[in-house]
Amino acid sequence: MDLGERKKKILRAVIDQYVDTAEPVGSKSIASDVGLSVSSATIRNEMAELESMGLLEQPHTSAGRVPTPLGYRVYVNELMHQHKLSLAETDTINRALKSRMQQLDQILADAGRLTSQLTSYPAYALAAAAAGATVTRFDLILVDQNTFIIVVMLSNKTVKNKLVTLPFSVEQATLVKLSTLFNASFTNMPEEQITPSLISATERASGDTTGIVAVIAGFIIELLSSLKLQQTHLTGASNLFEYPEYRDVDKAQRLLRYLSDENELAKLPAPDGNMKITIGPENLAQELKDSSVIVARYDAGDDLQGLIGVVGPTRMDYSKVAARLSYIAQGLSHLLAGGDAQTALLTENTDTSQKKRRK
Amino acid sequence: MDLGERKKKILRAVIDQYVDTAEPVGSKSIASDVGLSVSSATIRNEMAELESMGLLEQPHTSAGRVPTPLGYRVYVNELMHQHKLSLAETDTINRALKSRMQQLDQILADAGRLTSQLTSYPAYALAAAAAGATVTRFDLILVDQNTFIIVVMLSNKTVKNKLVTLPFSVEQATLVKLSTLFNASFTNMPEEQITPSLISATERASGDTTGIVAVIAGFIIELLSSLKLQQTHLTGASNLFEYPEYRDVDKAQRLLRYLSDENELAKLPAPDGNMKITIGPENLAQELKDSSVIVARYDAGDDLQGLIGVVGPTRMDYSKVAARLSYIAQGLSHLLAGGDAQTALLTENTDTSQKKRRK
DNA sequence: GTTAGCACTCGTGCTTCGAGAGTGCTAACA
DNA sequence: TGTTAGCACTCTCGAAGCACGAGTGCTAAC
Numbered sequence: 001m002d003l004g005e006r007k008k009k010i011l012r013a014v015i016d017q018y019v020d021t022a023e024p025v026g027s028k029s030i031a032s033d034v035g036l037s038v039s040s041a042t043i044r045n046e047m048a049e050l051e052s053m054g055l056l057e058q059p060h061t062s063a064g065r066v067p068t069p070l071g072y073r074v075y076v077n078e079l080m081h082q083h084k085l086s087l088a089e090t091d092t093i094n095r096a097l098k099s100r101m102q103q104l105d106q107i108l109a110d111a112g113r114l115t116s117q118l119t120s121y122p123a124y125a126l127a128a129a130a131a132g133a134t135v136t137r138f139d140l141i142l143v144d145q146n147t148f149i150i151v152v153m154l155s156n157k158t159v160k161n162k163l164v165t166l167p168f169s170v171e172q173a174t175l176v177k178l179s180t181l182f183n184a185s186f187t188n189m190p191e192e193q194i195t196p197s198l199i200s201a202t203e204r205a206s207g208d209t210t211g212i213v214a215v216i217a218g219f220i221i222e223l224l225s226s227l228k229l230q231q232t233h234l235t236g237a238s239n240l241f242e243y244p245e246y247r248d249v250d251k252a253q254r255l256l257r258y259l260s261d262e263n264e265l266a267k268l269p270a271p272d273g274n275m276k277i278t279i280g281p282e283n284l285a286q287e288l289k290d291s292s293v294i295v296a297r298y299d300a301g302d303d304l305q306g307l308i309g310v311v312g313p314t315r316m317d318y319s320k321v322a323a324r325l326s327y328i329a330q331g332l333s334h335l336l337a338g339g340d341a342q343t344a345l346l347t348e349n350t351d352t353s354q355k356k357r358r359k
Numbered sequence: 360m361d362l363g364e365r366k367k368k369i370l371r372a373v374i375d376q377y378v379d380t381a382e383p384v385g386s387k388s389i390a391s392d393v394g395l396s397v398s399s400a401t402i403r404n405e406m407a408e409l410e411s412m413g414l415l416e417q418p419h420t421s422a423g424r425v426p427t428p429l430g431y432r433v434y435v436n437e438l439m440h441q442h443k444l445s446l447a448e449t450d451t452i453n454r455a456l457k458s459r460m461q462q463l464d465q466i467l468a469d470a471g472r473l474t475s476q477l478t479s480y481p482a483y484a485l486a487a488a489a490a491g492a493t494v495t496r497f498d499l500i501l502v503d504q505n506t507f508i509i510v511v512m513l514s515n516k517t518v519k520n521k522l523v524t525l526p527f528s529v530e531q532a533t534l535v536k537l538s539t540l541f542n543a544s545f546t547n548m549p550e551e552q553i554t555p556s557l558i559s560a561t562e563r564a565s566g567d568t569t570g571i572v573a574v575i576a577g578f579i580i581e582l583l584s585s586l587k588l589q590q591t592h593l594t595g596a597s598n599l600f601e602y603p604e605y606r607d608v609d610k611a612q613r614l615l616r617y618l619s620d621e622n623e624l625a626k627l628p629a630p631d632g633n634m635k636i637t638i639g640p641e642n643l644a645q646e647l648k649d650s651s652v653i654v655a656r657y658d659a660g661d662d663l664q665g666l667i668g669v670v671g672p673t674r675m676d677y678s679k680v681a682a683r684l685s686y687i688a689q690g691l692s693h694l695l696a697g698g699d700a701q702t703a704l705l706t707e708n709t710d711t712s713q714k715k716r717r718k
Numbered sequence: 719g720t721t722a723g724c725a726c727t728c729g730t731g732c733t734t735c736g737a738g739a740g741t742g743c744t745a746a747c748a
Numbered sequence: 749t750g751t752t753a754g755c756a757c758t759c760t761c762g763a764a765g766c767a768c769g770a771g772t773g774c775t776a777a778c
Contacts, residue, residue, distance in 0.1 A: 026740050039752050044741070062740050062758045141498050141510060149518050151500060151510055159508050161518045237596060238615035247608050253600040260597055385771050398721050403772070421727045421771050 003074075009036055010046050011055055012079045015067050019317050022244045024064030069280035069314060072292070076277050076318050083323035093118065093328055107335070109233045111308055115328055116236025119321045121312035124265050128230035128305060134190055135220060138183045140175040148175060150219055154227070155188075162219050168210060181206050182216065191224035232262045245290070245313040258287035259311060270307055271297050275326055280314040292316050296329035299336070308332065362433075368395055369405050370414055371438045374426050378676050381603045383423030428639035428673060431651070435636050435677050442682035452477070452686055468592045470667055470691055475595025477687070478680045480671035483624050487589035487664060493549055494579060497541045499534040507534055509578055513586070514547075521578050527569060540565050541575065550583035591621045604649070604672040617646035618670060629666055630656050634685055639673040651675050655688035658695070667691065 003011070013033050017025045027047060031040040047065050050056045055071035058064070067075070096114045108125040115123035137153040146166045153159050185202055186194065194217065203213045237256055246252040258264055264285065269278045278293045288311070295309030308329055310321055362370070372392050376384045386406060390399040406424050409415045414430035417423070426434070444452075455473045467484040474482035496512040505525045512518050544561055545553065553576065562572045596615055605611040617623055623644065628637045637652045647670070654668030667688055669680055 024740090028740080040740095041752055041754095042750085045751090048742080058741085060759055061742095063760075064740065137502060139500050139508075143496060143512060149498075149510060149512065151508060151520060153502065153508065153522070157522060159520045159522050161510060161520050163512070163516060163518045236619070238612050238619055241608055241612035241615075249600055249606050249608060249611070252608070253597055256597040256600075260595070383771090387771080399771095400721055400723095401719085404720090407773080417772085419728055421773095422729075423771065 006036070006038075007046055007050060008079055010043060011050060011067075011071060011075065014047075014050075014056060014065055015071065015075050015079075018067060019315050022315060024059055024066050026064035029064075067315075069282065072279045072314055072318070073282075076279065080319045080322075083319040085323055085327055089118070089324070090327065093324075093331060107332070108231060108306070109235070111328060111332055112233040112235035115308055115310060115325060116239060118324045118328070119310050119312075120236075120239050120242060121310045121316070121321065122237045122239050122259060123235050123308065123310050124259065124268075125233045125235075126230055126266060126307045126309075128266070133224060133227050134188050135186055135224075136188065138179055138187060140179045140216075142170065142172050142175055145169040150216055152220065152223060154223075156227075160223055164215060164219075166210070166212070170212070174212075178206055178208075178212065178216070186217070186220060191221065194221055194224070230262075230266050232265045234259055234265065240312075243313050243315075245315065254287050255291060255311075258285065268293055268307075268309060269295065271295055273297075274329070275322060277318060277322065290314055292318075294318065294321050294325055296325045298329040298332040306332070306336075365395070365397075366405055366409060367438055369402060370409060370426075370430060370434065373406075373409075373415060373424055374430065374434050374438075377426055378674050381674060383418055383425050385423035388423075426674075428641065431638045431673055431677070432641075435638070439678045439681075442678040444682055444686060448477070448683070449686065452683070452690060466691070466694070467590060467665070468594070470687060471592045471594040474667060474669060474684060474687055475598060477683045478669050478671075479595075479598050479601060480669045480675070480680065481593065481596045481598055481618060482667065482669050483591060483593045483618065483627075485589055485591045485625060485666045485668075487625070492583060492586050493547050494545055494583075495547065497538055497546060499538045499575075501529065501531050501534055504528040509575055511579065511582060513582075519582055523574060523578075525569075525571070529571070533571075537565060537567075537571065537575070545576070545579060550580065553580055553583070589621075589625050591624045593618055593624065599671075602672050602674075604674065613646050614650060614670075617644065627652055627666075627668060628654065630654055632656075633688070634681060636677060636681065649673055651677075653677065653680050653684055655684045657688040657691040665691065665695075 010030060013030050013036070014025050017029065017033075027040040027043040030036065030043050030047075031038065036043070047056060050071075051058065051065065054068060055074060056065040057068050059066055093114065096110070108127055112123045112125040115125070134155045135152055136155050139151040141149040141151060143149060143163075146169045148164055148166075148170060150162045150164060151159065152161070181202060185198065185205075199214060199217045202217070206213055237259065240246045240252055240256065246255065264287075267285075269276055269283070275294070275296045278288075278295075280292060281289050283289060283291070283293060290313070291311055292314045293309055293311050294316070295307050298306045298308060308325065310325060312321070369389060372389050372395070373384050376388065376392075386399040386402040389395065389402045389406075390397065395402070406415060409430075410417070410424065413427055414433055415424040416427050418425055452473065455469070467486055471482045471484040474484070493514045494511050495514050498510040500508040500510060502508060502522075505528045507523055507525075507529060509521045509523060510518065511520070540561060544557065544564075558573060558576045561576070565572055596618065599605045599611055599615065605614065623646075626644070628635055628642070634653070634655045637647075637654075639651060640648050642648060642650070642652060649672070650670055651673045652668055652670050653675070654666050657665045657667060667684065669684060671680070
């Protein structure tokens with residue numbers, strides 16, 4: 001988009017102000033903005049041109065101008081200042097991320113909550129395992145006469161377990177035998193290769209008639225298939241109502257309902273690189289046609305890949321949200337890679353050169 | 360509350376109709392209701408009395424009547440028909456509950472979703488461990504030179520694990536020694552007795568200078584304290600907007616925000632028996648003063664106790680919601696006790712005598 | 719104790735109207 | 749040629765006024 005310097009300034013001013021106030025912005029208030037020492041009439045002329053270029057529009061003949069999706073797009077691609085996170089902000093994020101490093105789903109929920117708090121938009125977090133996790137190791141622990149624990153280590157370095165109670169008693173020796181057998185036949189084996197025939201072969205090899213082998217194999221299958229399932233978390237949905245564009249209950253409800261659907265969330269646009277901004281009608285889903293989505297990718301270790309995103313009105317503070325989201329995503333990646341969030345992030349942050357920005 | 364038979368009929372009719380339409384109900388429409396062959400004027404007189412008793416009220420001088428919270432209370436306590444679940448309904452519930460029996464939090468989320476779907480109100484599910492869980496058994500599994508798995512079994516029969524990678528190598532023999540030591544000193548020990556001095560005593564006893572003992576002990580402490588944390592799930596929040604009483608965005612937002620706060624959810628009224636209905640102003644929280652909460656208890660095994668609840672306007676179909684909630688809670692209890700949801704529930708259901716109810 | 723009739727009240731939806739904000743256009747100016 | 753001041757015009761928004769209808773309370777008759 002080839003814009004004169006003044007047009008750029010005006011477009012930016014319009015968007016900045018509109019993001020702030022949600023009111024159409026008139027030529028006068030732009031004219032009084034420092035940095036532009038021309039009269040409102042001049043601004044009007046420029047704005048009329050910006051409108052004919054499709055970057056601004058008027059809600060009605062005698063109102064101020066409002067950015068179009070295309071206007072936002074130009075802003076995001078060319079005009080957006082790098083928003084600089086304050087020390088207080090990075091501090092909050094670091095502390096929140098550091099405070100607990102627990103189960104993946106817990107981390108996800110926390111990250112979502114954090115993002116939502118920091119952006120005041122609803123946030124979603126999503127983790128999906130790349131298919132193809134396998135069992136790498138296998139142990140059976142005898143607890144008492146008829147109880148034992150299955151402990152399974154997976155190729156993505158997570159460990160899962162299950163407590164099994166049998167209606168009959170087992171011997172330590174049986175378990176040792178079985179665990180050797182399973183380590184031999186079931187490790188490094190993708191789910192689709194664990195067939196009924198493999199299971200019955202194992203049953204024969206072990207001489208098992210009690211069904212233990214089937215129980216254990218069932219657990220493994222369930223485990224591997226549940227890993228393919230993605231987990232999603234939506235937080236801060238009620239933030240939506242902060243924004244006048246969702247004061248219309250029906251609209252808000254439609255969007256909320258859409259966002260509550262895990263399957264839909266999973267279909268939201270994913271970034272090719274680290275971050276993707278999808279503005280209004282660029283969204284495929286009808287429910288999002290006048291909302292924007294900003295989503296960042298984080299790396300959750302070997303076979304896991306995650307997205308963390310924010311949904312809001314097209315009138316969104318793209319620069320601020322993008323900055324925070326990217327910072328959080330980086331933090332998550334480091335955290336899940338087993339690093340220390342705080343130090344990792346502080347380093348990341350300080351060596352990223354960023355321009356100072358007002359407000 | 361001592362009401363004449365006709366007053367009861369009228370109160371019930373008013374509530375039933377108001378629940379249906381959300382419009383103040385006038386004497387005329389009650390009069391045309393079958394079962395009462397009196398004129399609207401008579402109904403008016405009765406309604407005036409019900410109003411002076413505090414069971415009904417008029418939004419304004421010349422509108423129909425609306426039940427007061429006290430009116431609902433009388434209805435719930437004395438007048439409510441037992442709602443009979445249709446076979447289709449029990450079937451849906453059974454299938455949904457049966458379909459997957461996974462992790463507790465997964466079950467919770469599913470149960471919440473199911474409840475919300477079946478009642479069309481937002482639902483929450485909550486599980487809290489009674490304090491005082493202890494470790495009952497302890498194992499260490501060597502994976503490779505500097506990696507091992509901690510497997511811990513708890514007094515509530517759940518098993519937890521953690522993969523530990525060390526910056527140095529360990530011997531199988533060391534692990535065996537450590538696990539004996541931990542089994543001796545840390546089992547059956549409530550969290551508050553696991554003191555730094557116990558840990559350092561164990562460190563001395565094992566001759567450990569590497570810090571492994573501290574790592575393991577840290578895991579145990581984290582585990583026990585995380586168990587005390589309750590888990591909550593809120594689902595179907597967007598259902599709220601189905602109801603005209605939440606068309607006011609501010610009101611809806613306040614309530615949604617309140618419900619999204621896990622800490623607040625945990626503070627919601629819990630039943631003494633199996634179910635509790637809290638109507639409008641009976642709620643302590645300001646945000647719930649004009650909403651009602653129906654909550655049922657389910658039993659999640661040894662040390663675990665759960666609640667599943669529904670939040671909606673005071674104009675709520677108490678009888679229907681109560682019936683479904685109670686059925687789901689029973690199903691959950693059976694499921695978590697390891698039973699088969701379907702058979703258990705079908706039995707439960709058929710031997711509960713219930714009156715048939717219209718609509 | 720019940721019913722019919724009637725005057726009365728009050729919320730709802732509609733229309734009207736004026737204020738205010740912001741524009742486009744024209745004409746003057748540098 | 750670009751900028752500015754001025755002005756008529758347009759459109760939204762909120763307030764005020766009004767008619768309608770639903771539902772009541774009361775009274776008098778049954």
